[in-house]
Amino acid sequence: MAKDEISRESLQPLSDIDRVIHEPARLLILAYLSVVESADFLFLMNQTALTRGNLSSHLSKLETAGYIEIKKEFVEKIPRTLLRLTDEGRTAFQEYQSDMKQVLDSLSQ
Amino acid sequence: MTRIELRQIEQKARRAFQQDGLNILFAGVALGIFAIFFIDVRHGWVFALGIALAVSMPPFFRRQFVHPRIGYARFTQSKGMGRHVATICLAVICLLLFYCLGKIERFNRLMPLYLGTVFSAAALVAAIKSGLSLYYVLALVLLLSGLAGLGFTIKGCAAGWVVAFQLWALAVILTFVGLVQLLYFLRRNPRRSTEESNGKG
Numbered sequence: 366m367a368k369d370e371i372s373r374e375s376l377q378p379l380s381d382i383d384r385v386i387h388e389p390a391r392l393l394i395l396a397y398l399s400v401v402e403s404a405d406f407l408f409l410m411n412q413t414a415l416t417r418g419n420l421s422s423h424l425s426k427l428e429t430a431g432y433i434e435i436k437k438e439f440v441e442k443i444p445r446t447l448l449r450l451t452d453e454g455r456t457a458f459q460e461y462q463s464d465m466k467q468v469l470d471s472l473s474q
Numbered sequence: 475m476t477r478i479e480l481r482q483i484e485q486k487a488r489r490a491f492q493q494d495g496l497n498i499l500f501a502g503v504a505l506g507i508f509a510i511f512f513i514d515v516r517h518g519w520v521f522a523l524g525i526a527l528a529v530s531m532p533p534f535f536r537r538q539f540v541h542p543r544i545g546y547a548r549f550t551q552s553k554g555m556g557r558h559v560a561t562i563c564l565a566v567i568c569l570l571l572f573y574c575l576g577k578i579e580r581f582n583r584l585m586p587l588y589l590g591t592v593f594s595a596a597a598l599v600a601a602i603k604s605g606l607s608l609y610y611v612l613a614l615v616l617l618l619s620g621l622a623g624l625g626f627t628i629k630g631c632a633a634g635w636v637v638a639f640q641l642w643a644l645a646v647i648l649t650f651v652g653l654v655q656l657l658y659f660l661r662r663n664p665r666r667s668t669e670e671s672n673g674k675g
Contacts, residue, residue, distance in 0.1 A: 400484035401547045407666060408545025412487060440537075445546065 385430045386461045390415055391423050395450065395458050398433060403449040424448065432457055485605055487547060492604045494540045494659045496532040498612070499652025504528040505593075506645030509638040512585075515576075539656075543663040568592055583627035586640050590620015593644070612651070619644055 386392055393413050398404065410420050427433045432454030436447045450458070504524035511520050575581045575588055594617035601609030623640040627633050 396480060396483050397487060400480055400487060400550075402550050404547035405541075405545045407541075408487075408490075408547045411544050412490065440546075447546075 382464055383457055383461050385426060385432065386457060388423075390419065391427060392461075394420070394423055394427065395432065395454065398448060398450045399455065399458055401449075403447045406446045406448065409448065427454070430454075430457075484549075488549065489604055489606065490544055491536065491540065491547075492606060493655065494536065495652040495655025495657075496535050496540070497600075497652075498608075498648050499656060500528045500531045502645045502648025502650075502652055503531075505641045505648065509641035509645070512634045512637040512641070515634075539660065542665050543660070582633040584624065585633050586623020586627060586637050587620040589637060589640070590617050590623060594620070608651070608655075612648070615647060616644065 386395060390413065394409060394415075397409060397412050406420070406424075409415075409424075410417060413420065415423070424433065424435065428435055431451060434449050434451050436449075438445055438447060504527055507520050507524040507527070510517050571588065575585050594613045597609050597613035597616055601607075601613055619640050623636050626636045
């Protein structure tokens with residue numbers, strides 16, 4: 366019984382996991398945005414190997430959640446859509462990492 | 475995701491911009507220009523020209539040819555002062571050694587080996603940071619050029635001309651390798667329309 370309670374406790378973070386981030390494509394997008402200051406749509410599309418429509422859809426969800434910022438600017442008269450993690454997004458991503466680490470560590474015990 | 479996996483993701487992202495061959499191509503051009511100094515030491519301005527080309531040309535060409543194909547990313551700059559200070563100290567030491575080898579006639583013959591070693595070390599650092607095996611090969615070639623140059627100076631050939639030919643040979647090799655890499659990159663990555671690049675269409 367005690368062992369079950371311990372397992373339930375240590376797996377609790379899994380039920381509270383951020384579902385916006387806990388999706389393979391969005392997790393990959395956030396991982397790439399976490400290692401750069403900013404990146405454009407084409408770069409993310411190449412790195413994540415997602416299709417244009419798929420990537421757009423995931424970016425919309427992340428923007429709605431406030432995790433990324435999408436800014437359109439002109440570079441030498443060419444329009445460029447720049448994406449970057451917001452502070453909220455960075456915090457959420459770090460919390461997700463520690464929650465998942467906690468869950469995986471407890472499962473391996 | 476663990477810290478190691480994020481580091482691998484960052485390395486993969488950076489590598490995307492290191493496979494266009496532009497850095498290698500313009501490093502070759504710079505070395506070819508540097509060689510002029512070793513034929514006539516009055517032309518010290520060639521160092522400024524070579525460095526200016528090697529530093530300014532890759533970003534310019536990247537904006538024109540690379541970003542429209544694979545996109546654009548701005549990487550976080552290292553905020554640690556320690557690394558910058560260490561780099562500056564190392565650069566000063568290298569310049570001092572270069573000056574001493576040039577001024578003290580007895581050590582002139584070591585110049586080819588010295589330059590080969592310094593360039594090889596730079597290529598090795600690039601190889602470790604990028605993980606690209608091509609840089610390891612170039613590091614070896616640069617070191618071998620230094621050893622070959624040392625052989626010629628020991629045989630009695632004028633150090634200045636030996637270094638000049640060493641740099642020209644390296645310029646040919648690096649320019650060729652850079653061009654091949656660039657052409658391969660351009661072929662593998664077709665240009666995207668502006669709409670496609672911005673998620674429209």
